[in-house]
Amino acid sequence: MNLDRLLERFCRYVKVDTTAVPNAGRYPSSAGQRELGALLVDELDDLELEDVEQDAHGLVWATLPSNARHQVDAIALCAHFDTSPETTGKNVRPTVWKNYDGGDLTLPGNKSLVLRVADNPAMKEYVGKTLVTTDGTTLLGADDKAGIAVIMEAIAYLVEHPELVHGPVRVCFTCDEEIGHGVDHLDPKKLAAVCCYTLDGSGHDLIDVETFSADLAVVTVRGINIHPSIAKGRMVNAIRAAARFVELLPKEMSPETTDGRDGFLHPYHLEGGVAETRMHILLRDFTDAKLVEQEQLLHRVAAQVEKEYPQSQVDVQVAPQYRNMAGGLAKEPRAVAYAELAHKNLGRTAERTIIRGGTDGSRLTELGVPTPNLSTGEQNPHSPLEWCCLEDLGAAAELLVELAQVWAKEGR
Ligand SMILES: [Zn+2]
Numbered sequence: 001m002n003l004d005r006l007l008e009r010f011c012r013y014v015k016v017d018t019t020a021v022p023n024a025g026r027y028p029s030s031a032g033q034r035e036l037g038a039l040l041v042d043e044l045d046d047l048e049l050e051d052v053e054q055d056a057h058g059l060v061w062a063t064l065p066s067n068a069r070h071q072v073d074a075i076a077l078c079a080h081f082d083t084s085p086e087t088t089g090k091n092v093r094p095t096v097w098k099n100y101d102g103g104d105l106t107l108p109g110n111k112s113l114v115l116r117v118a119d120n121p122a123m124k125e126y127v128g129k130t131l132v133t134t135d136g137t138t139l140l141g142a143d144d145k146a147g148i149a150v151i152m153e154a155i156a157y158l159v160e161h162p163e164l165v166h167g168p169v170r171v172c173f174t175c176d177e178e179i180g181h182g183v184d185h186l187d188p189k190k191l192a193a194v195c196c197y198t199l200d201g202s203g204h205d206l207i208d209v210e211t212f213s214a215d216l217a218v219v220t221v222r223g224i225n226i227h228p229s230i231a232k233g234r235m236v237n238a239i240r241a242a243a244r245f246v247e248l249l250p251k252e253m254s255p256e257t258t259d260g261r262d263g264f265l266h267p268y269h270l271e272g273g274v275a276e277t278r279m280h281i282l283l284r285d286f287t288d289a290k291l292v293e294q295e296q297l298l299h300r301v302a303a304q305v306e307k308e309y310p311q312s313q314v315d316v317q318v319a320p321q322y323r324n325m326a327g328g329l330a331k332e333p334r335a336v337a338y339a340e341l342a343h344k345n346l347g348r349t350a351e352r353t354i355i356r357g358g359t360d361g362s363r364l365t366e367l368g369v370p371t372p373n374l375s376t377g378e379q380n381p382h383s384p385l386e387w388c389c390l391e392d393l394g395a396a397a398e399l400l401v402e403l404a405q406v407w408a409k410e411g412r
Helices: 003-014 031-046 121-126 142-160 238-248 288-308 334-345 360-366 390-410
Strands: 050-054 060-064 075-080 095-097 131-133 169-174 195-202 206-211 213-222 264-272 276-285 313-322 351-355 373-379 387-389
Touching (some): 003 131, 031 142, 031 169, 075 142, 075 360, 142 195, 142 373, 142 387, 142 390, 195 206, 195 334, 195 360, 195 390, 206 334, 213 238, 213 288, 238 264, 238 276, 238 288, 264 288, 276 288, 334 390, 373 390
Parallel strands (some): 075 195, 206 351
Antiparallel strands (some): 050 060, 095 131, 131 387, 206 373, 213 276, 264 276
């Protein structure tokens, strides 16, 4: 891998501000996503890929055609343009630390921000390598420009090495993943692949094979409002009833108290007044059956609150968001098996991991395209303390090159 070129590539992409904007009322939610898409279209054209297109929704598509003499199933590679709105992505100044010495890193644009080894024990693995951080005033955007850079470098490498035999590789870059709209305009038929890999995972050599299953509950509590001066025995305060509702949710089922495979109920938004309050609650678990139990719990709590506050009405509406990809991945076991084989061929060991959240792959898998998630080298996403290692980016690109060849050998 040409690490110098990969570093230039990564730094070029992170400098385009692609911060997602919640509730923007347009798609993509920020102009920078189209701008970065246009830049990539030029680069994909320069590589002479086929079907290069930025579609009406800002998604970028391309095909690296097969160079195999035999029929090989097509695979797809996917990453997202946008960065998290939690930290600004304007004027990103990537800071490169060559031959990292193993110490704490004081970020040059904000000396109060220090990337400490004590808080980031993973840094100890990286002595002597090249790290990229922010200058402390923005996020870095390795989530997910690391994924984009890795895919682009791997494709460039395959184009430059026609002796490496691979099948058709579809490329798709998406918009607004961070605000839950990554797959809104992604037609799985257009992807035309037996499986897809999102490059949107942290660290190295991890294969995310499970995500949460997720529902959203909207709980509306209706009370009776009347002037406080004459309220005795007549007012029913929806704020107090809503507070009781939250109090009745088991504390041991919250994000603050769970990890690993344990799910949670997470009230994260509350608004309203005496007459009516409304709250939004995330339901999360790795099994769909437990999600059903969580929903039943909400209905029991609602009944309890109505009992304690006669004449109040507590309405619970639950809507599905996304589902654990494990079930969908089982339908195309080659997706994960070949990713593991590619690691093995490179003398590396892949670890299967689970994510306490969702990816574009959760929805894509549900739509019939099994989509595990691969490491890109990113660390501390969504934060001014975000960083990534250049050698990890290179290792991720190398993996994709090997993976394309594994599919050509095995995937016929
Ligand atoms: Zn991401």
